[in-house]
Amino acid sequence: MEEAEAEAEVESNRDNVEVAPALIAVHPEQISVAVAVGPDLRVFDLLAGSAASLVDECGAPFHKDSIRAIRFGSRGKLFVSAGDDKTVKIWSTESWRCVCTVSSEKRVxxxxxxxxxxxxxxxxxxxxxxxxxxxxxHGHVTLGDRKPTPLLSHYCSIIPSLEFSPDGRFILSADRDSKIRVTNFPKKPLNGAHEIRSFCLGHTEFVSCLAFVHARECPQGLLVSGSGDSTVRLWDISSGALLDTCEVAAKAGLLESNGEAEEHGHAVTDLCTTISGLLIAVAIQSLQGIVLLSCDVSAQTLSVSKVVSIAGEAFVPTCLGFSPAEGMLWMVTGVSSLPACNYPPLARVRVISSIDAEQEPVVLGDDEIPGGEKLLETLQGSASVDESAFLAAAEAVKTAMRNLLIKKQYPADNRESRKKTRNDRKLKM
Incomplete structure (x- = not known):
């Protein structure tokens, strides 16, 4: 009986974890925009004014399970998608052909x-x-299947965010045990990365996202991190020193004056920095909009610049992307699936302009967004969804994030039953 109950609990937790938030990524020159929701990868070519035609010799669908990460390279030539199907796909943005497919032992x-x-x-x-x-x-060159090589490890702690420093010298990894590790990226990374530069320690919950503030005074940049503890923190990665902490949920009015709130209910889900590095856009669970933080590089401090609300609709961003070329902040809300609902994967895209200018940021209407209706139809899908579904989606993402990143403690007698449910794919090295 106890074993059956343990297995039922595991299945319940797994169902919650499989709810994946919608993701968005923007080409550095705003040539294209990509949205991933569930296993669907949708790309719109802003130059052509139409949906990009993705080509993968492995055949469609490109991913067989929820996509958990998408990213353009800093030079805009590569795009990567990966997730729960234990597959990493590397795309050329010149041809939108999959040039490399990598198999992972575990979910990415x-x-x-x-x-x-x-x-x-x-x-x-x-x-x-x-x-x-x-x-x-690049281009039409296909690299085929390539085997990954282990670089470093956080020892059984989920890593929600990876980031390279602006000078390329370091790779940063953040985990659910509130650690940020700064590792020297070696000249020969296939031999492993064995030299740790520092640890950035100070968060009290999982670290969900990382980004860099670019500054001339600091070529390697200053690090900002968001966490389940409802804070954004500023770091010196050379020493691991905590420079400043901003209680963003409290500043946005999400917490009561006595500080009491739903546990983990106001986690920072994503953040991104503008090209000047002076502003940081922050998405928080339960906030229908974003918080803009100002970074004073010389004083090494963070402060709230303003809260930009999305009026008139239920829009709680799940992912952010910034376009340096146009100074636009792209946002998406949505989820791969809703428990007990027959909705297809949900996605809604919004854009804020003048995000890095002296004038007030402006939330663009659908007819003002670059690409217009064609872009929205490509990235959101053609299905009409009730507003209440997006509120339910925000709650589903909150629950999934808690189940995934809040570390669970299992009794010793449950461990064997948990092992039976694992489906790890072993690689032949």
């Missing part, structure tokens, strides 16, 4: 592309970061 939780575009790194649910050499992957 985060991806990063080196500054020179020669290496793709990805993290799995067991806290291992892998590296793939993709030098020469």
């Amino acid at each position: 939780s985060a991806v990063a592309i080196s500054e020179d575009g020669c290496h793709v790194c990805f993290a799995d649910k067991f806290g291992v970061v892998w590296v793939v050499d993709v030098a020469g992957s």
Whole structure:
């Protein structure tokens, strides 16, 4: 009886974990925009004014399970998608052909592309970061199947975010045990990364997202991180020193004056920095809009600049993307599926302009968004969805994030039954 109950609990937790938030990524020059929701990967070519035609010799669907990470390289030549199907796909943005397919032992939780575009790194649910050499992957050149090589490990702690420093010298990995590890990225990464520069310690819950504030005074940049503890923190990665902490949920009015709130109900889900590095856009669970933080590089402090609300609709962003070329902040809300509902994967895209200018940010209407109706139809899908569904989607994402990233403690007698439910794919090295 106890074993049956344990298995039922595991199945319940697994169902919650499989609810995946919608993701968005923007080409550095705003040439294209990609949205992933569930296993669907949707890309719109802004230059052509139409949906991009993705080509994969492995055949459609490109992914067989929820996509958990998408990313453009800093030079815009590569795009990576990965997720619960234990597959990492590397795409050329010139042809939108899949130039490389990588198999992972575990489900993939985060991806990063080196500054020179020669290496793709990805993290799995067991806290291992892998590296793939993709030098020469562009245009119509297909690299075929490539085997990943272990780079570093967080020892059985899920890694929600990976990031390269602006100078390319370091790779940063954040985990659900509130740690941020700064590792020297070696000249020969296929031999592993063995030199740790620092640990950034101070968050009291899982670290959900990382980004860099670019500054001339600091070529390697200052790090900002968001967490389940409802804060955004500023770091010096050379020493791991905590420079400042901003209680963003409290500043946005989501917490009561006595500080009491639903546990983990106001986690920072995503953040991104503008090209000047002076502003940081922050998405928080339960906030229908974003918080803009100002970073004073010389004083090494964070402060709330303003809260931008999305009026008139239920829009709680699940992912953010910034376009340096146009100074636009792209946002998406949605979810792969809703429990007990027959909705297809939900996605809604909104854009804020003038995000990095002196004038007030403006939430664009659907007819003002670059690409207009064609873009929205491509990225959102053609299905009409009731507003209440997006509120339910926000709650589903909150529950899934809690079940995935809040570390669970299992009795010893439950461990064997949990092992039986694992479906790890072993690689032949």
